[in-house]
Amino acid sequence: MKKQHSPADAQDWHIEQFEVPPAQGKIRFHDFPLSAPVMRAIQELGFRYCSPIQAQSLPYSLAGHDVLGRAQTGTGKTAAFLISVIEDLLKNPIKGPRYAGEARALVLAPTRELVLQIAEDAKALTRFTDLHIHTLVGGMDYGKQRTQLQRELVDILVATPGRLIDFCDSNDVFLDQVEILVIDEADRMLDMGFIPQVRRIVRLTPRRENRQTLMFSATFSSDVLNLADQWMFEPARVEIEPTSVATETVEQHIYLASADEKDTMLFNLLQQTNVDSMMVFANRRDQCRKLHGALRSLGFKVGLLSGEIDQNKRVKTLDAFKNGQLKVLVATDVAGRGIHINDVSHVVNYTLPEEPEDYVHRIGRTGRAGSHGTSISFACEDDAFRLPAIEALLGRSIRCEQPPENLLKPIPAEQQLALQAQHAEDRRNSGRPHHSGGHNKRRSRR
Template identity: 60%
Template sequence: MTVLKALKKIFGKAEGEQPNPVTPPPVTPSAPRVQPDASADKPSRSASPRTAEAAEKPLQSKEKPAKPRRERPAKPVDTWKLEDFAVVPAEGKTRFHDFKLSPELMHAIHDLGFPYCTPIQAQVLGYTLSGRDAIGRAQTGTGKTAAFLISIITQLLQTPPPKERYMGEPRALIIAPTRELVVQIAKDAADLTKYTGLNVMSFVGGMDFDKQLKLLESRFCDILVATPGRLLDFNQRGEVHLDMVEVMVLDEADRMLDMGFIPQVRQIIRQTPMKGERQTLLFSATFTEDVMNLAKQWTTEPAIVEIEPENVASDTVEQHVYAVAGSDKYKLLYNLITQNDWIRVMVFANRKDEVRRIEERLTRDGISAVQMSGDVPQHKRIRALEGFREGKIRVMVATDVAGRGIHVDAISHVINFTLPETPDDYVHRIGRTGRAGSSGTSISFAGEDDAYALPAIEALLGRKIACEMPPDELLKPVPRKH
């Protein structure tokens, strides 16, 4: 017993004490496993860091009692039927009903108020809906954007997406030369896909890269609209992969040639499937030899659609030219706007510094104006365009960056403060007015520095434009604002 007592004393156990229970060492809990998103067949190649942080964040032991939720009204059931989109057949016109389009797409077309196809839509869709490549030539404002979007949406709805797919793998790719055109195409695509469940994304330079990346990581991309430079940024960083592109569209191919984008476009196209394995649509306002050579490289037995207007410039645009000294141009502009009380006017100039000066003088003289040029940051350009579109701004002063692809209803007048050096740009400028059958007016100021451009413009139009002297009341001095 003495030995036993001694042993217990050594181990710190007095006689009669109960042994302490053995406490196991603390175990560090493993991070909960993140369940894969049931809606995705394949995770994004660029996993969002926020997902991992959320998975490792421990649950709080005490939580605030949840506020009672209000009853949400039941979502109204969409009862729209194709019968609600009744369009009477008309001789010489093609209805969207004449093509096999999905009810979801027809619903969107109905919402937009388009009962009949424009000529280029009628001709292009006849080929592209059967899967053929196509090259289309049409002037601005003819509806070509809707033509290729309807074809893309139909293809994506008829063909289920692949089971193995990353977030950054678009199924359709549209490349356009300017930021404004990309934004406009993406807006039109969103309008046409709103009942389909397809996702539309747009990537342009001059806007926050990380925001665009976060959007790409948040959901699958079905239709991607982008400028060449920003698309290459995403592609070279491994965020966008073009190996699953089913339909590729090159819009304003002639403008991309003029702006020097073709080397970048070639790099992009090399990342897509071979031309026989994708559908390729190419649109251009002009069919130069260079444009046709590109089309031959990138398309397979394309259908060629050319829409020739009766005149190069729209019949709905009344055209005037005022012969005026350069020093009197601003007075003429100010008096035209104020004396006629015009409320939505586009003014074009050839150089960025001219655009800035005109906008600043109009603003100083009490006329609400914004400028649109390559020097203006993209977010400001979008805000300016929306203000002009909504009627909050009376005058938009722009370089030819705004000459194509900007759709603003009810522009009553286009003024060429300086005549463009390229005759085609004249056509695109005045095409901002007189759209969709409405009437419009263009007024060009021909001064000592730019009157030389007039003969080439008249040659393109195939007719003379009478040159007038402005009446004296339009050359009155601009009143000073106190």
């Protein structure tokens, strides 16, 4: 993250310094009435033309309407709602007194990684403003988070539901003055059982007529639509088809393999010269833990992201993967959702996901920013039945292949012994518990 600039830096900058020619079929950020500090940040981030979710949602959200958006991770929805939030806060400054812990805008996200990623994006977009971004996530020091809240006013608060409720219960955070509420990945909130907590949080904010609500989901299930009816006021509905996810830049392979062949295939994949960095997904924490141990025993530099890992360690692991210190990152879907890394060359589905939408999220970790990526899935007798639902979501079939011979070469004897020893240790430990290291302003919009 670049250092924070002062708002005065944007005053010396003019829109003429940011030239983006009109292009047929494309919407520029210039085509919206965005302020100079935001446009300068957009320029520095290298944005030129809006993604579909940005082009379709910004006309409504910038005008103050609620927006219900269907969009996958990787489509630019984070920037879409952050630009709208930042513009609203800049154009409606608070003139009266403000108090510690009073949030003007609240963004709820289901996972700690996604919260931290959203906050990072928010800091980049507010670089030339005096707005303050705060994050609240579990697994990190409560006292430090509370001290930060007391030290700086809260303009944008990004939080997971459980940790936010902790801060509300202790009267360290107040939501009765929230002007904009963003609920990201509503379908994942449902899947993870967070909706009772989100309901409680929503009740702490102003009435839906007196706040702007932006809600995004990868799917519009009946449950998601019912929540939108309860929490939103006459929302504009924007839908971006899943096929718009960057699968065109991802070469997809599904290899038929027995469960016993998976470690051998993964080992040989990692020996290939074109594999620069790899994310490996499995469905359960215990699968990821065993896979992490297996890859370490085979001599690879590998990190683990799952819900049982301490948050500080997860942040360090992700940073090490981003800067190339780790070649492999093993992750669950919950931990891997929302991670933005532009240079992942390969994604491996060690097990096919139980939910077809997760397949799209997984392969979306590669082939980003227009680069080419490769996705390889191992389909064994235990999970091949999940393929039809994945193909139905993608709208096309994926050819199942026999794995190339070079992926089935035996693991060298020394490493095979190390792998067998690791598997034996996993069996010994399988029965043991695992331990991981206010202002008084209310603004009616109608």
